[in-house]
Amino acid sequence: MQLSSLVARLPYPSKAVQRALAIAAIVTQGGIGVTGSVVRVTGSGLGCPTWPQCFEGSMFPVSHPEYETLTQWIEFGNRLLTGVVGIVAALCVLAAWRIQLDHPERKRLVKLAWTMPGGVVAQAVIGGMTVLTGLLWWTVAIHFLASTVLVWLATLLLHAFNEGDERPRWRVAESGKALLVTLVAAMAGVLVAGTTVTGAGPHGGDPDTPRLQAPIETLTFVHGSLLAVYLIVLAVLGLQWLRAGAPKQLWRRYTVVWVVALAQGALGSVQYALGVPEALVSFHVLGSAAVIVTTAALWCAARDRGPVTSLSPAPAEAAPAGSR
Numbered sequence: 001m002q003l004s005s006l007v008a009r010l011p012y013p014s015k016a017v018q019r020a021l022a023i024a025a026i027v028t029q030g031g032i033g034v035t036g037s038v039v040r041v042t043g044s045g046l047g048c049p050t051w052p053q054c055f056e057g058s059m060f061p062v063s064h065p066e067y068e069t070l071t072q073w074i075e076f077g078n079r080l081l082t083g084v085v086g087i088v089a090a091l092c093v094l095a096a097w098r099i100q101l102d103h104p105e106r107k108r109l110v111k112l113a114w115t116m117p118g119g120v121v122a123q124a125v126i127g128g129m130t131v132l133t134g135l136l137w138w139t140v141a142i143h144f145l146a147s148t149v150l151v152w153l154a155t156l157l158l159h160a161f162n163e164g165d166e167r168p169r170w171r172v173a174e175s176g177k178a179l180l181v182t183l184v185a186a187m188a189g190v191l192v193a194g195t196t197v198t199g200a201g202p203h204g205g206d207p208d209t210p211r212l213q214a215p216i217e218t219l220t221f222v223h224g225s226l227l228a229v230y231l232i233v234l235a236v237l238g239l240q241w242l243r244a245g246a247p248k249q250l251w252r253r254y255t256v257v258w259v260v261a262l263a264q265g266a267l268g269s270v271q272y273a274l275g276v277p278e279a280l281v282s283f284h285v286l287g288s289a290a291v292i293v294t295t296a297a298l299w300c301a302a303r304d305r306g307p308v309t310s311l312s313p314a315p316a317e318a319a320p321a322g323s324r
Helices: 002-008 015-041 069-102 107-132 137-160 174-200 216-244 248-273 278-301
Strands: none
Touching: 002 069, 015 069, 015 107, 015 137, 015 278, 069 107, 107 137, 137 174, 137 278, 174 216, 174 278, 216 248, 248 278
16 A cells, blocks of 8 residues: 555656557567577677676676676676666556556556566576576577567557457457467467577577587478468468458558568578578567567457556546545
């Protein structure tokens, strides 16, 4: 109750603030995955060999004959970004909490907001496990996949700020709903398969850490095949919507998904053909975040949760006592 009283003293977040915080959550959750890839491709994963400290007795990089200064600061910078992600996550919770004080029905919004700091804590634990195990490929994969889930949830949070909390009503036929579920499942498969390709390749973790012992050609084929499945499902979904007459909002987002997915597929092909150059790895990770965001946006657009009720504070006489 005391905390609620303190939160109630905060200014009511405007529509612009709500949107900015949710977008910041998407950018930071996706950005930590991109900077993590920079850590991998530069071999900086053990630049700070301990966790949570960088070195025993020091939270910061120190001069050390066995560790290059640059790799230390790349890894340390990635850890610092976690703090930025945490701040944005905390602000999202405060904004959602402040909204719920005036609009008690906004429970789903608050729950989604809490997944942001919850994810930061989970990622910190996974990151510590990754360092302490010497950057084993599967721990690096889990670290990345956790980020993909948080990017998806951050996108849902962005939409939650601008929609109601009614039971979702699908704007598409039951078959369209099934295709959307299949599309999301295919995307998840592409992401998981991508981590196995990375785990078997040159950027799976520390250079001295054992790689996934599987033919990279086979893993790449599986990864590419799952992307083909994703695109086929997307095409079938478009044909179904064309026959059913889907709303314009769905078509706009559907088109964006196609553009992003094709660009990501082309980038992956170029990356493989050129022998997986370091710079393209990070761009590919950025592209995966874009695919997640656009697919999540399409998912949200296909459902109607009713009108948003919380873009402005409740009238003083209607607001709960704790929010005055």
